[in-house]
Amino acid sequence: MYDPTVARLTYRALLGRRRALILFALPVLLVVIAALVRGLTGADDQTASDVLGGFALATMVPLIGVIAGTGAIGPEIDDGSVVYLLSKPIKRPTIIFTKLIVAVAVTMVFSAVPTLIAGLILNGNGQQIAVAYTIAALVASIAYAAIFLLLGTVTRHAVVFGLVYALVWEALFGSLVAGARTLSVQQWSLAVAHKVSGGDLVTSDVGLPLATVFLVAVTVLATWYAGQKLRTLKLAGEE
Amino acid sequence: MTTEPMPTDRASTQIHNIGYRHYDGPRLGRAYARRSLFSQSLRGAYGLGRSAKSKVLPMLLFVVMCVPALIMVAVAVATKAKDLPLDYTRYAIVLQAVIGLYVASQAPQAVSRDLRFKSIPLYFSRPIERVDYVVAKFAAMASALFILTAAPLIVLYVGSLLAKLDFTEQTKGFAQGLVSVVLLSLLFAGIGLVVSAVTPRRGFGIAAVIAVLTISYGAVSTVQAIADTQDNGSAVTWLGLFSPITLIDGVQTAFLGATSAFPGAEGPSAGQGVIYLLVVLGLIAGSYGLLMRRYRKVGL
Numbered sequence: 153m154y155d156p157t158v159a160r161l162t163y164r165a166l167l168g169r170r171r172a173l174i175l176f177a178l179p180v181l182l183v184v185i186a187a188l189v190r191g192l193t194g195a196d197d198q199t200a201s202d203v204l205g206g207f208a209l210a211t212m213v214p215l216i217g218v219i220a221g222t223g224a225i226g227p228e229i230d231d232g233s234v235v236y237l238l239s240k241p242i243k244r245p246t247i248i249f250t251k252l253i254v255a256v257a258v259t260m261v262f263s264a265v266p267t268l269i270a271g272l273i274l275n276g277n278g279q280q281i282a283v284a285y286t287i288a289a290l291v292a293s294i295a296y297a298a299i300f301l302l303l304g305t306v307t308r309h310a311v312v313f314g315l316v317y318a319l320v321w322e323a324l325f326g327s328l329v330a331g332a333r334t335l336s337v338q339q340w341s342l343a344v345a346h347k348v349s350g351g352d353l354v355t356s357d358v359g360l361p362l363a364t365v366f367l368v369a370v371t372v373l374a375t376w377y378a379g380q381k382l383r384t385l386k387l388a389g390e391e
Numbered sequence: 392m393t394t395e396p397m398p399t400d401r402a403s404t405q406i407h408n409i410g411y412r413h414y415d416g417p418r419l420g421r422a423y424a425r426r427s428l429f430s431q432s433l434r435g436a437y438g439l440g441r442s443a444k445s446k447v448l449p450m451l452l453f454v455v456m457c458v459p460a461l462i463m464v465a466v467a468v469a470t471k472a473k474d475l476p477l478d479y480t481r482y483a484i485v486l487q488a489v490i491g492l493y494v495a496s497q498a499p500q501a502v503s504r505d506l507r508f509k510s511i512p513l514y515f516s517r518p519i520e521r522v523d524y525v526v527a528k529f530a531a532m533a534s535a536l537f538i539l540t541a542a543p544l545i546v547l548y549v550g551s552l553l554a555k556l557d558f559t560e561q562t563k564g565f566a567q568g569l570v571s572v573v574l575l576s577l578l579f580a581g582i583g584l585v586v587s588a589v590t591p592r593r594g595f596g597i598a599a600v601i602a603v604l605t606i607s608y609g610a611v612s613t614v615q616a617i618a619d620t621q622d623n624g625s626a627v628t629w630l631g632l633f634s635p636i637t638l639i640d641g642v643q644t645a646f647l648g649a650t651s652a653f654p655g656a657e658g659p660s661a662g663q664g665v666i667y668l669l670v671v672l673g674l675i676a677g678s679y680g681l682l683m684r685r686y687r688k689v690g691l
Contacts, residue, residue, distance in 0.1 A: 174602055185610050189617055192626065199617055211609045219598050226594050311594040312448065312496050315601050320488060 155242055155250045162224050162254040174219060175258070178212050179266030186270035197281060200274035201353040204285040208270060209338060213263040213292050214318030220262070221300025222310040224255040229385070230308065238385070245379030252301055252375055259293035284349030292341035295367050298374040299337070305381040333357045340367045418518075425523040428514070432531030436497045437538075445500075452493045453539055456486060460543035464550025475551055475561075479568025480649035482547065483540050483575055487636045490579065491604040493539055494532075498583030499596030501532055507591035511686075525682045532584055536576035544568045567647040575639045578671055579604070581678030582635060588685045607634035612654070619654035628659045632670055641667040 167175070186203065193199050225248075228234040237247060267289045271282020299317075303310040325332040333339045334357065342356035343363035356363065431440070437453070438446030463476050483490060505511050514524055548565040552558070586603055587596035611634040618626040631637035631653060643649040645664020650656055659667055 174599055178602065178606065181606065181610060185614060188614055192614070192618055192623065193621055199620075202617070203613060207609055207613045211606060215598070215602060215606065219595075222594060222598075227592055230592070230594060309448065309496075311597040312492070315492065315495070315597070319601075319605060320492075 153246055153249050154253065155246055158237070158242065158247055158250040159254050161237075162251050163258075165227065166220060166223050166254065166258050175216065175262050178216060179262055182208055182212055182266045182270050183273065186273040190273055195275040195278065197275055197278050197353055200271060200278070200281050201285075203274060204267060204271055204281065205342075205354070208263075208267045209285060209288055209292065209341070210322065211319075212266075213259070213289050214296055214322065214338075215315075216263045217259050217293065217296025218300050218311060218314035218318055220255045220258040221297045222304040222314055224251040224297075224301055224304065226304040226310050229305065234385070238382070244382040245376075248301065248305075248375060248379040248382055252298055252378075255297035255301055256294050259297050260290055263293055264289040279353060280349040281353060284345040284354045287348050288341040288345035288354075291344045291367065292337050295337045295340065295371050298371040298378075302374040302378040302381070305378045305385065330357070334362075335366075337367075337370070339363070421518045421520070421523060424517050424519045425527050428519065428524065428527040429531050432501055432528055433534050436501060436531060436535035448496050449493065452489055452496075453542070456489050456493075456539055457543045457546055459486065460546040460550070464546060464554070467550060467556070468554045472554070472556075474556065475547060477547075478649060479544050479547060479564045480571050480643045480647055481652065482543055482568065483572055484636060484640055484652045486543075487608070488605075490536070490540060490575075491601060494536065494579050494583040494604065495597045495600040497535060498532060498580070498600055499587035499590075499593045501528055502584055502588045503591055503593045503596050506588070507593070521683065521686050525679065525686060529580060529584060529679060529682065532580035533576045536580050537573060540572040540576060541569060544572065564648075567643070567649070571639060571643040571647050571649070574642060574671055575636075577675045578635055578639065581675050581682075585678045585681045585685070588682060604635060608636050610634070611637055616654045624655065624657050627653055627655060627657060628663055631659065632667065635674075638667055638671050638674075642671055 166172075185207065189199060189203055225234070228237065238244070264286050268282055268286040271277060271285055275281060277283060296318075300310065300314045303314050307313060321332065322336050322338050339356050339358045340363035342354060343358045343360045344367075345354050346356050347360050358366075434440045437449045460482070466472070467475055477485065505514070511524075515521070519527075544565060548561060551561045582603060583600050586599045590596050590599065611630050615627045615630050615637075618630065628641070631641045637653070640649070640652050641659045642664060644651040644653075644658025645661050645667060649658075651658030658664075
């Protein structure tokens with residue numbers, strides 16, 4: 153189910169050249185903000201939770217997920233070079249699974265590690281906040297990478313749809329309509345984080361059992377469907 | 392070798408005459424080419440002259456941009472309100488996510504595809520110069536954004552007149568809104584084009600533009616909110632310099648009679664507003680300069 157060559161190619165596509173710039177810039181920005189806030193307010197648990205929840209988990213993790221998830225397969229489909237990969241005797245689901253693992257790993261490294269660092273800067277892991285949000289970021293990375301990888305195989309406008317989901321659905325509808333929060337990767341991962349931290353600062357609108365079921369179901373279904381989609385992939389010309 | 396050319400008539404020396412003729416009609420020249428590039432880019436920004444699929448997103452965003460204005464007007468007319476529920480200047484700030492998505496989706500298509508399919512050398516084989524290309528693309532993107540952001544304002548204005556609101560007050564607000572929208576269009580177009588001209592990959596361009604617009608806003612507003620709870624009003628104001636939409640907000644608060652969307656509703660004073668305005672103009676000029684630099688040697 154895992155092909156080292158495909159993995160190596162995907163790593164190089166994701167981390168080579170300029171794409172890596174955004175991937176590095178976002179975590180650096182988060183750490184800078186954490187330092188700035190610490191300088192402004194001193195160590196404060198509520199503030200730390202606000203910054204990590206509002207900026208790291210709500211904006212940064214989805215965005216890195218979009219870049220890594222769609223970037224793992226989107227450009228290849230876009231410029232047609234995916235045919236060289238598909239013509240090799242490798243199962244399509246294997247290709248997807250390998251790319252998923254790479255995308256998950258990249259998202260985790262670039263979102264969870266800076267979240268942990270920012271959390272430590274903000275309040276030195278008081279009330280387990282840094283660890284809780286790091287775990288939320290780790291869990292969210294898996295689901296985001298799977299969803300956005302699927303989007304990358306389904307549509308040419310994967311990045312736009314990914315951003316609409318990440319920014320409009322989760323950020324805007326999530327804050328306005330309570331029901332939208334049940335269907336949000338962010339809330340599912342917060343449920344897991346809530347269980348880990350045990351405190352009151354990290355809360356979620358979704359119960360842990362439901363969140364776990366959703367997380368697993370979404371990840372598995374998205375990966376499976378992306379594999380199916382890749383089996384019947386049609387290469388369209390540039391419009 | 393004979394040095395003296397043979398006196399021959401051309402027809403007899405030709406092996407095969409397939410009837411090529413010189414073009415001796417009027418040459419339309421550089422200005423015409425520039426205009427064509429402008430109108431083609433502007434139409435392209437709304438998917439006109441492109442496939443049906445590429446019309447969907449810009450048109451959808453345009454509708455999403457206008458619908459709230461229509462609803463507000465309908466409410467104002469129906470309830471006979473004294474005032475519109477939202478200021479003209481505030482409208483673009485509230486719907487900034489839509490504007491951001493529009494820039495992110497259309498700026499890369501305006502420049503990235505030319506880079507990727509190497510059609511830039513073809514453009515420059517026409518009688519246009521680098522400056523024409525940059526100006527045409529910049530103007531087209533800014534005009535497209537202006538259409539996107541001014542249309543709802545026109546809806547609001549017409550609606551407010553239909554609802555028999557105060558004419559002079561509404562006209563003043565409308566004019567202020569238009570000025571702020573012009574600045575916003577130029578600024579966003581500049582940023583969007585500079586970021587997306589760096590990469591020939593469309594998808595990556597989209598992500599990069601969104602990252603610059605949204606992440607900077609997210610970061611700035613997060614820190615502003617925290618500074619506001621610390622009653623650190625000056626920090627709130629200075630932080631606004633670091634993201635495009637808060638820059639516009641600051642300028643219109645200082646000069647265009649808008650109420651600020653900053654936490655605590657404390658916008659910059661007139662003195663700070665000058666700095667805001669200078670930064671905005673500097674960014675617009677800077678992005679023009681960067682684009683000129685970017686196209687100094689591209690695909691050649």
